[in-house]
Amino acid sequence: MDTFSFLIDGFALAIQPANLIYAAIGVLIGTAVGVLPGIGPALTVALLLPVTFKLDPGGSIIMFAGIYYGGMYGGSTTAILLNAPGESASVVTALEGNKMARAGRGGPALATAAIGSFVAALVATAGLAVLAPYLVKIAVKFGPWDYFGLMLIAFVTVSATFGSSPLRGLTSLAFGLWLGLMGIDQLTGQARLTFGVPGLLDGVEVTTLAVGLFAIGEAFFVASRHLYKPEKPIPVKGSIWMTREDWKRSWKPWLRGTVIGFPIGALPAGGAEIPTFLSYTIERKLSSKPEEFGRGAIEGVAGPEAANNASAAGTLVPLLTLGLPTSATAAVMLAGFQQYNIQPGPLLFTQHADLVWGLVASLFIANVMLLVLNLPLVGIWVKLLKIPLPWLYAGILVFASMGTLAANPSVTELLLLTGFGVVGFVMRRYDYPIAPAVVGLILGPLADSALRRSLQMSLGDPMILVQHPSSAIMIGIAVVALVAPFVFRGLAKFRQDED
Amino acid sequence: MRNYFKLGILAAVVGGTLGLGTLQASSQDLELTIMAPAGAGGGWDSASRSMQEAMMASGNAKSVQVINVPGAGGTVGLAQFIGSAKGSSNQLFVAGITLVGASISNQSPVDLTEVTPIARLTGDPLVIVVPKDSPIKSMDDLLATIKKDVATTIWVGGSAGGADHILAALVTKAAGADPSKINYVAYSGGGESLAAMLGGQATAGVSGYGEWEGQIKSGDLRALAISYPEPIEGIEAKPLKAQGLDIELVNWRGVFAGPGVEGADLDALKSAVEKTVKSAEWQAILKARGWTDYYAPSDEFKAFIGSETERVKTILTSIGLAN
Numbered sequence: 001m002d003t004f005s006f007l008i009d010g011f012a013l014a015i016q017p018a019n020l021i022y023a024a025i026g027v028l029i030g031t032a033v034g035v036l037p038g039i040g041p042a043l044t045v046a047l048l049l050p051v052t053f054k055l056d057p058g059g060s061i062i063m064f065a066g067i068y069y070g071g072m073y074g075g076s077t078t079a080i081l082l083n084a085p086g087e088s089a090s091v092v093t094a095l096e097g098n099k100m101a102r103a104g105r106g107g108p109a110l111a112t113a114a115i116g117s118f119v120a121a122l123v124a125t126a127g128l129a130v131l132a133p134y135l136v137k138i139a140v141k142f143g144p145w146d147y148f149g150l151m152l153i154a155f156v157t158v159s160a161t162f163g164s165s166p167l168r169g170l171t172s173l174a175f176g177l178w179l180g181l182m183g184i185d186q187l188t189g190q191a192r193l194t195f196g197v198p199g200l201l202d203g204v205e206v207t208t209l210a211v212g213l214f215a216i217g218e219a220f221f222v223a224s225r226h227l228y229k230p231e232k233p234i235p236v237k238g239s240i241w242m243t244r245e246d247w248k249r250s251w252k253p254w255l256r257g258t259v260i261g262f263p264i265g266a267l268p269a270g271g272a273e274i275p276t277f278l279s280y281t282i283e284r285k286l287s288s289k290p291e292e293f294g295r296g297a298i299e300g301v302a303g304p305e306a307a308n309n310a311s312a313a314g315t316l317v318p319l320l321t322l323g324l325p326t327s328a329t330a331a332v333m334l335a336g337f338q339q340y341n342i343q344p345g346p347l348l349f350t351q352h353a354d355l356v357w358g359l360v361a362s363l364f365i366a367n368v369m370l371l372v373l374n375l376p377l378v379g380i381w382v383k384l385l386k387i388p389l390p391w392l393y394a395g396i397l398v399f400a401s402m403g404t405l406a407a408n409p410s411v412t413e414l415l416l417l418t419g420f421g422v423v424g425f426v427m428r429r430y431d432y433p434i435a436p437a438v439v440g441l442i443l444g445p446l447a448d449s450a451l452r453r454s455l456q457m458s459l460g461d462p463m464i465l466v467q468h469p470s471s472a473i474m475i476g477i478a479v480v481a482l483v484a485p486f487v488f489r490g491l492a493k494f495r496q497d498e499d
Numbered sequence: 500m501r502n503y504f505k506l507g508i509l510a511a512v513v514g515g516t517l518g519l520g521t522l523q524a525s526s527q528d529l530e531l532t533i534m535a536p537a538g539a540g541g542g543w544d545s546a547s548r549s550m551q552e553a554m555m556a557s558g559n560a561k562s563v564q565v566i567n568v569p570g571a572g573g574t575v576g577l578a579q580f581i582g583s584a585k586g587s588s589n590q591l592f593v594a595g596i597t598l599v600g601a602s603i604s605n606q607s608p609v610d611l612t613e614v615t616p617i618a619r620l621t622g623d624p625l626v627i628v629v630p631k632d633s634p635i636k637s638m639d640d641l642l643a644t645i646k647k648d649v650a651t652t653i654w655v656g657g658s659a660g661g662a663d664h665i666l667a668a669l670v671t672k673a674a675g676a677d678p679s680k681i682n683y684v685a686y687s688g689g690g691e692s693l694a695a696m697l698g699g700q701a702t703a704g705v706s707g708y709g710e711w712e713g714q715i716k717s718g719d720l721r722a723l724a725i726s727y728p729e730p731i732e733g734i735e736a737k738p739l740k741a742q743g744l745d746i747e748l749v750n751w752r753g754v755f756a757g758p759g760v761e762g763a764d765l766d767a768l769k770s771a772v773e774k775t776v777k778s779a780e781w782q783a784i785l786k787a788r789g790w791t792d793y794y795a796p797s798d799e800f801k802a803f804i805g806s807e808t809e810r811v812k813t814i815l816t817s818i819g820l821a822n
Binding site: 042139140141142143183185186187188189190191198199201202233268318322348453457459 | 526570571572574575578601604605606650651653658659660668682684685686690691693694695697698700713714820
């Protein structure tokens with residue numbers, strides 16, 4: 001039980017008063033930048049690097065970890081309250097979370113997000129401590145063909161889950177995929193669909209699309225309805241805390257979200273988006289009240305938020321064991337390690353065991369701090385919803401545009417944001433689901449390069465996708481998930497005809 | 500730039516809280532802005548921020564601010580810099596060989612010959628590796644494998660047209676094969692391509708030595724050669740030149756001023772950078788980051804940019820990424 005004695009040593013390091021203070025500063029800053037749009041944890045850590053240069057390595061890395069986790073917590077707050085997901089991993093949270101907030105259940109939504117994140121991060125951090133060295137061996141075996149299979153599953157489940165019909169879901173997905181093709185092709189370095197606009201060379205920013213479709217589109221839609229039927233959000237209905245039923249409906253999604261989020265986050269190209277979407281789909285399928293989905297189902301917040309935070313812990317697996325940063329924040333944290341002449345990688349666990357376990361222990365502590373910090377804030381946040389509707393939406397418009405511009409100050413970006421707002425309005429008006437478009441933009445480029453890398457490695461032979469058992473199984477699941485609903489419906493019709 | 504402003508306050512508050520305010524008395528009153536044409540966390544960003552740190556700590560500038568303008572391999576930032584820094588006495592730009600390649604393969608209307616070279620700073624060796632259980636034991640084995648069948652020799656490395664891709668093409672050419680037939684699978688960086696190497700999905704891989712150092716030292720990857728012209732202390736793999744291949748490629752980074760900066764303005768920038776590079780602070784940063792000193796003063800750097808641009812263009816044309 002080496003792991004546990006190491007972990008106890010780690011707690012001894014993390015519990016030192018100075019390190020506790022660093023962790024507290026980290027989670028405070030992290031929550032702040034998570035709530036403010038346009039400033040991500042990556043930029044924050046980069047800006048703080050020179051400041052922390054004179055700290056001891058343990059202290060500053062503990063602080064960075066606090067910022068990382070704190071940012072994840074803060075990001076969900078704007079998604080729930082303002083329907084403006086500040087980062088792509090919070091897109092799913094906005095779906096049900098904002099509906100809950102407007103039905104007067106913002107308190108329980110924020111609480112289930114905070115507690116779910118806590119539970120997930122706790123379990124996943126334990127997973128990190130125990131499983132990291134083994135998980136990483138499996139993760140590197142994940143070839144481009146496997147990634148392609150995983151993307152296919154995500155595409156199919158997402159377009160089948162959201163919206164009133166799979167066809168509407170697929171249409172929305174196709175829009176996202178088209179946007180995803182824009183920009184410099186990673187494999188050849190050539191520009192695609194950029195129409196000579198330099199601002200498009202890096203493709204469409206996910207947050208621009210998400211904020212445009214969700215927040216701006218929503219504001220347009222509300223404005224267009226306002227004269228006829230002002231639909232006023234209810235600030236608070238019932239308790240602002242979770243009821244017994246909320247707890248009952250939340251705990252299983254928390255755990256399922258964690259189980260989905262952690263391993264996918266540990267994949268070198270896994271990310272936080274796929275697990276959140278998969279978790280949403282699964283919760284919707286398993287829910288005892290599927291009719292509440294789309295109107296504010298607590299499971300749809302609990303599961304994805306847990307998946308989001310579990311995957312954040314997952315990305316530390318390749319970072320610590322391979323020195324492989326799989327997110328921008330992880331990349332900056334890697335720079336933080338290097339600043340002290342510490343190279344994360346296969347030797348880190350043996351050469352700097354004290355540091356690794358100190359970090360793991362402080363992640364536990366950061367989690368407790370975040371929960372203590374966030375639960376009391378819930379009461380303050382929900383007051384935002386008491387703001388009169390025109391003011392609130394005007395505020396959302398300003399807030400959303402400012403955040404997008406802060407992340408990428410250019411005219412192209414503002415035009416894109418407005419354009420997506422109009423598209424979001426039209427999609428809402430004609431009942432097309434919005435989430436698949438965002439999924440298409442996030443996963444399209446990944447699926448594209450995964451497929452082409454596979455074909456490049458097989459010299460153009462498509463059979464490579466089914467020759468590997470793992471990818472063959474995943475592609476099989478995707479095909480079944482796409483075809484099965486149609487077949488069952490056909491069979492049902494057939495039986496009815498017989499009767 | 501609102502976010503930088505807000506975060507500046509944030510950083511200052513935190514700095515204050517930690518008792519680490521970086522205010523220092525400075526002998527000069529240069530107030531500089533350094534543009535890193537890439538996002539936070541990348542090589543140019545960390546070079547810019549290290550420059551910032553060293554310039555302020557060594558007292559060669561009063562204040563230095565770093566801004567990130569990511570996009571299109573740095574060409575978006577470069578275009579913006581050429582527009583905004585024309586004749587400016589207080590703006591610098593950090594870039595490297597990848598930007599030379601990106602300007603060519605993106606058919607960007609601007610390139611590095613249009614800005615004013617101040618100094619070449621660092622030059623990191625690239626490394627060529629194979630998986631640990633590969634039958635390829637030496638550069639000669641690798642060359643023979645390429646010559647036998649160039650298409651089934653799968654290379655992995657960083658972005659298309661970048662330094663890694665260029666080195667793979669040079670090696671392919673040296674093996675006597677047609678570089679336009681090279682099977683190079685581009686990944687977004689050393690991290691993702693590392694996973695492909697460890698997973699045994701590729702024949703050979705190219706990356707910055709520092710990025711894969713851990714795996715090379717632990718024996719998970721076998722280093723065949725480095726691309727630096729001379730042996731480097733602490734690196735076991737021999738240079739390609741020492742192994743009979745006339746190939747030299749260094750992932751250099753340098754600092755530039757805007758177009759049309761001359762006279763006293765130019766001299767002030769040159770001297771501030773030169774003094775910084777020679778300071779103990781900068782040397783300590785190089786050591787901590789594992790960067791190799793590759794300093795060249797303005798005039799030498801200018802000639803180097805010209806020859807490097809020509810060379811990269813020739814190679815990219817031979818692999819079909821430029822015409």
